[in-house]
Amino acid sequence: xxxxxxxxxxxxxxASGIRxxxxxxxxPMTNRSSNADGTLSASERSWLLRRARGGFGIVISCGVYVxxxxxxxxxxxxxxxxxxxxxxxxxxxxxxxxxxLGIVQLFHGGLRxxxxxxxxxxxxxxxxxxDAWSEATEADIARIxxxxxxxxxxxxxxxxxxxxxxxxxxxxxxxxxxxxxNARTDQWGGSIENRARLxxxxxxxxxxxxxxxxxxxxxxSSEDARQSRGIDIDxxxxxxxxxxxxxxxxxxxxxxxxxxxxxxxxxxHPITLFRDALPANVPLMVAGKIWTGAExxxxxxxxxxxVALGRAGILNPDWPERALSEDWAPExxxxxxxxxxxxxxxxxxxxYLREKWPQLVK
Ligand SMILES: Cc1cc2nc3c(=O)[nH]c(=O)nc-3n(C[C@H](O)[C@H](O)[C@H](O)COP(=O)(O)O)c2cc1C
Numbered sequence: 001x002x003x004x005x006x007x008x009x010x011x012x013x014x015a016s017g018i019r020x021x022x023x024x025x026x027x028p029m030t031n032r033s034s035n036a037d038g039t040l041s042a043s044e045r046s047w048l049l050r051r052a053r054g055g056f057g058i059v060i061s062c063g064v065y066v067x068x069x070x071x072x073x074x075x076x077x078x079x080x081x082x083x084x085x086x087x088x089x090x091x092x093x094x095x096x097x098x099x100x101l102g103i104v105q106l107f108h109g110g111l112r113x114x115x116x117x118x119x120x121x122x123x124x125x126x127x128x129x130x131d132a133w134s135e136a137t138e139a140d141i142a143r144i145x146x147x148x149x150x151x152x153x154x155x156x157x158x159x160x161x162x163x164x165x166x167x168x169x170x171x172x173x174x175x176x177x178x179x180x181x182n183a184r185t186d187q188w189g190g191s192i193e194n195r196a197r198l199x200x201x202x203x204x205x206x207x208x209x210x211x212x213x214x215x216x217x218x219x220x221s222s223e224d225a226r227q228s229r230g231i232d233i234d235x236x237x238x239x240x241x242x243x244x245x246x247x248x249x250x251x252x253x254x255x256x257x258x259x260x261x262x263x264x265x266x267x268x269h270p271i272t273l274f275r276d277a278l279p280a281n282v283p284l285m286v287a288g289k290i291w292t293g294a295e296x297x298x299x300x301x302x303x304x305x306x307v308a309l310g311r312a313g314i315l316n317p318d319w320p321e322r323a324l325s326e327d328w329a330p331e332x333x334x335x336x337x338x339x340x341x342x343x344x345x346x347x348x349x350x351x352y353l354r355e356k357w358p359q360l361v362k
Contacts, residue, residue, distance in 0.1 A: 008296045009324065012057075012305055014215050015249030015282045018161060020101050023300065024320040025058035026051045027287045027308035028105040028164065028219070030076070031349040038065070038078025039087035043346035049091060050344035051313060052100035055320035058285075058306065059100045063107030063166050067147040070108030070172060071118035075348060079104060080147070085154040092159035101161035103215060106151050106202075108144060110172030111181070112227075125175050125182040125189065141188060144172070145201050152206040152216075162215025165202055167239075168254045170227035173199045174220075177239060180230030192235045199239065200246045207247025217285070218243040219252040222270040223263055226256065233264050237277045244282050251278060252308065255288040258299050275303030291330050293323035311360065314353075317343045334362040 006012075008023045026048070033044040044062075052059045064079045065071040071078065078084050088104075095102035111124035111133045122133035123140055136144070152163045167173040175181045176198040182189045188197055199218065206216050220236050220243075221228040240251045255270050262270050275284050283305035290296050296307040312319055315331040322328045335343075340350050340361075354361045 006300060006305075008293065008300065008307060009320070012283055013281075014162075015244075015279075016213065016215055018101065018213065018215050018249075020057040020306070021099055022055070022057035022320055023306045024056055024296070024323075025285055025306055025308040026056045026060055026313045027310040028060040028062055028166070029310060029314065030062045030073070030352070031345075032073060032075035032352040033346055033348040034075050034077040035087075036074070037083070038071070038076065038080070039084055040077060040091060043348065044077065045091045045094075046344045047346065047349065048102075049094050049098065050317045052095045052098035052102070054316075054318040056100055056309075056313065057320070058103060058308075059095055060103045060164055060308070061105050063105045063171070064151070065118075066106050066108055066151040067144065068118045069120040069122060070110070070113050070144075070147075071120075072107075072109035072113050072171075074114075074117045076117070079106070079151040079154050082154070085158045088155075088160075089158040096159065096161070101215065102159075103162050103164050103217065104151075104155040104160050105164045105166050105219070106148055107166045108147075108172035110175045112171060124172070125178075125184055135184075138186075141198065145198070145205055148202040149205040149209060152214075153209055156210055156214050162217065163206065164217035164219055164252060165199065165206075166219050167199050167243075168219045168221040168228065168252075170221075170229055173202070174228060174231065177235070178228075178230030179232065179235075182230075192238055193242070196239045196242050200242055203243055203246040203248050215250065216248050217250040217252050218248045219254060222253055222255050222274070233262050233270060233273065237273055240274055241277055244278060248282070250283045250285055250306070252285040252287070253304075255286060258286060258288045258290055258295065258302075269302050271299060271302040271304050291332065293326065293328070296323065311357065314345060314360065315343070333360040335360070336362045
């Protein structure tokens with residue numbers, strides 16, 4: 001039975017007290033549309049702004065590299081310099097004016113970074129046998145935490161409502177969390193407390209600088225799926241609680257399919273597990289195959305507080321408004337390049353979709 005005590009169209013408050021006008025977020029989506037120097041392009045600006053104007057209460061950017069060695073593809077947005085921040089500032093104001101909370105997703109690719117794109121060697125919690133990347137030293141780790149902190153400060157100064165630390169999908173923070181990719185025996189490896197230390201330190205450092213009026217979210221994979229390796233759902237729940245203690249004011253769970261129960265605990269849904277473990281004032285955002293209003297409402301009934309839309313958000317820029325009518329059927333594609341252009345999805349983004357999500361493109 002659907003619990004309608006709150007609906008996707010009702011407001012929600014993050015733990016910090018920041019209010020979102022509704023419970024619909026645009027999920028973070030890489031679009032490879034940024035300028036070569038990592039500054040925001042006109043195309044990426046209009047892609048995000050169009051969704052804010054379409055009624056998404058929260059608009060999350062693509063994964064934005066916090067230091068060059070974390071860059072994982074060409075055309076990725078960066079937030080390491082004043083020039084990056086200056087390119088983002090007008091959009092931050094426009095998102096705000098459209099009534100949307102603009103959130104920058106802070107990203108570091110770790111062993112999945114791309115030295116050809118960044119020009120810098122990759123690093124990870126542990127080295128690999130063929131020297132494709134090196135093991136992060138204590139000094140590297142301190143520098144990386146400082147890089148997240150500096151990017152968050154640039155995001156705040158540029159006028160964003162907050163940041164989301166990308167701790168999911170097998171990128172650097174998730175590589176540290178991983179029981180299989182992190183072989184360290186120092187304070188950054190071993191127990192889950194040690195493997196979560198990097199994320200905790202990042203969140204603490206950002207929270208230290210921004211006590212008020214700045215949202216800090218953490219995105220986590222619930223358990224192994226796609227590129228996530230060595231992620232256990234019971235540990236992920238423990239990590240989510242640690243993140244809240246460190247100062248996070250929302251948790252964003254990436255499950256890839258909101259209708260599936262946990263693989264490890266098939267009798268229970270990940271949303272329910274996380275919701276039961278977290279304080280009531282910390283909203284749980286969830287993403288994974290939500291296309292219709294009914295599916296979104298079902299995620300809320302399971303305990304989510306906010307739904308994040310990926311592909312449905314690409315194809316339906318007015319999703320929050322359109323989902324008000326129960327009999328509305330969302331566009332699922334495939335669309336032509338011209339049809340994408342009409343909904344502010346530019347050619348670079350379409351090329352990326354053609355490569356990674358070919359079923360969306362005609
Ligand atoms: C084109 C595309 C790019 C994505 N890029 C990112 C990203 O930069 N960061 C991230 O955390 N997730 C990324 N994701 C995952 C989405 O945020 C989302 O979790 C996933 O698509 C499942 O939601 P959906 O079924 O509504 O599409 C991406 C997904 C797509 C389709």
